[in-house]
Amino acid sequence: MSFLIGPMRKHINGHKELTAHNEILSLPKLEKVYIPITMGNAKIEVKVKENDSVKVGDVVALRNDHFYVPVFASVSGKVLGIEKRMGSNLKPADHLVIENDGQYTKAEGLSTLSLEEASAEKIIDFMKEKGLVGCGGAGFPTYVKYNTDKCETLIINAVECEPYITSDAQGMGLNKDLFHLGVKAMFKASKAKKCMVGIKVSKKDLIPVLQDLFKDDKGIEVCPVPDVYPMGWERTLVYELIHKRYDRLPIEVNCIVSNATTAIMLGEAMTSGMPIVEKIVTVSGDAIKEPHNVRCRVGTPFSALVEACGGYTSETVSLIAGGPMMGTSVIKDEVVVASSTNALTILAYKPVESLKCLRCGQCVEHCPSGLEPVNISNALKANDVDRLEKLRPMDCIECGMCTYICPSKIEVTENVRKAKRLMALRVKK
Ligand code: SF4
Ligand code: SF4
Known part of the structure; x- marks a missing residue:
């Protein structure tokens, strides 16, 4: 398998200035919250029933199969029941509805953790108990990655390469101490020899702050990386920092990658128990x-x-959970914030008229997975499954680069996505 072929690194307009220096808004009190409790086809045990009172941080549901993932009440109040709403995967999903009493009363007995006293195993157990998940959008349970003795390098992904998104950068700036604590705890849990905090070289105000934060921490280094897309993709970042390629997971090259906000959340849980x-x-x-x-x-x-951000400016908009390149279109704004949500991107809907493919090869040249998006599109159109198999659409990370780069405005990424779905169905048969 060949990854990272071709230039694949392109500076794209980040539009970060729209939010990077604005104050963080707090929402007025919500009447109800809708906690997502569907996780694919996994069986979820709901721990509360209608009319139960809950406090912030109470476990309200639990997935306990090959993954252990507790789900928590995010407000205090009364359980109203379970409601189907559209999930971010565009399928109806169960949500636990809690009527917010506006008191935000904390659950009793929330455990905290002292970094000095905790062993690596204890930190990993703590991640598990607190339901810590990847906050870069993936939502994968964090403790699973750390259950290894093979890690030599821990990489903290503070790159945030998707256009528009600034939540990691603002979070780090505001919660320096929690980030510091979370990174140190992850470093201890990983048992790695070194920890590299990858951050885009263009974040000129944040880099010195982080360098100062980690200046006394042996083994932790702040590593500025080029301001190109998709530098925040795990595979690209690992290659940039340790010059190694892997097939499926970073641990194949003795590496764990965790997102910056996940580290902040770990620091928060260790300090407040939340x-x-x-x-x-x-x-x-x-x-x-x-x-x-x-x-x-x-x-x-x-x-x-x-509503808090003043409403839409266009009658027809595209709503994307996450960033415009790798996020998921959600169609309806009834979708809710999950523990892994980092952004909501709202773009004016502009019907695009695609032109004929120019056979320019740009999409092939810039694909970070070393694929041939144009040929995948053509094989899909021709329903040539044998050819599709050879073209490996399943290796596509849906970074959106092929659509972005295409001079004929062809929805190449969408075609590759369709090819992936077709191949996945064939595997299942
Ligand atoms: S969306 Fe997929 S096929 Fe297109 S450039 Fe990204 S990885 Fe390659
Ligand atoms: S970038 Fe667009 S026009 Fe160029 S080869 Fe790919 S699909 Fe065709």
């Missing part, structure tokens, strides 16, 4: 009146974020 119940979400794009980072509870509908 799991992820609140997030900073970037609400930005060219079709929102007042782009801002917004502090909100898990379970907040996107519609409330839009």
Whole structure:
């Protein structure tokens, strides 16, 4: 398998200035929150029933199969029941509805953790108990990655390469101590020899702050990386920092990668005992009146974020959970903030008329996975499954670069996505 072929690194307009220096908005009290409790096809045990009282940080549901993932109440109040709403995967999903009493009463007995007293194993158990998940959008349980003795390098991904998103950068600037604590705890849990904090070279105000933060921490280094897309993709960042390629997971090259906000959330849990119940979400794009980072509870509908930011500026908009390159279109603003949500991007819908493919090869040249998007599109159109198999669409990371780069405005990424779905169905048969 060949990854990282071709230039694949391109500076793209980040539009970060829209939110980078704005104050973080706090939402007015929400009447209800809708906690997502569906996780694919996994069986979820709901721990509360209608009319139960809950406090912030109480476990309200639990996934306990090959993954252990507790789900927490993000407000205090009364359980109203379970409601189907559209999930970020565009499928109806169960959400636990909690009526917010506005008191935000903390659950009793929330455990904290002292870094000095905790062993690596204890930190990993703590990540598990607190339901810590990747906050870069992936939502994968963090403790699973750290259950290894093979890690030599821990990489903290503070790159935030997607356009518009600034929630990691603002979070780090505001929560320096929690970030510092979280990174040190992750470093201890990983048992690695070194820790590299990858941050874009263009974040000129934040780099010296982080260098000062880690100046006395042996083995932790702040590493500026080029301001190109998709530098924040794990595979690109690992290659940039340790010059190694892997097939499926970074641990194949003795590496763990964790997102910067995940480290902040770990620091928060260690200090206050609170799991992820609140997030900073970037609400930005060219079709929102007042782009801002917004502090909100898990379970907040996107519609409330839009309202807090002054509403839409266009009658027809594209709503994307995450950034415009790798995020997921969500169609409706009833979708809610999950513990892994980092952004809501709102773009004016502009119907694009695609032209004929020029066979320019740009999409091939810039694909970070070393794929041939144009040929995948053609094989899909011809329903040539044998050819598709050879073209490896399953290795696509859906970074959006092929669509972005295409001079004929062809939705190449969408074609590759369709090819992936087709191949996945064939595997299942
Ligand atoms: S979306 Fe997929 S095919 Fe297109 S450039 Fe990115 S990785 Fe390559
Ligand atoms: S970038 Fe667009 S026009 Fe060029 S080869 Fe790919 S699909 Fe065709």
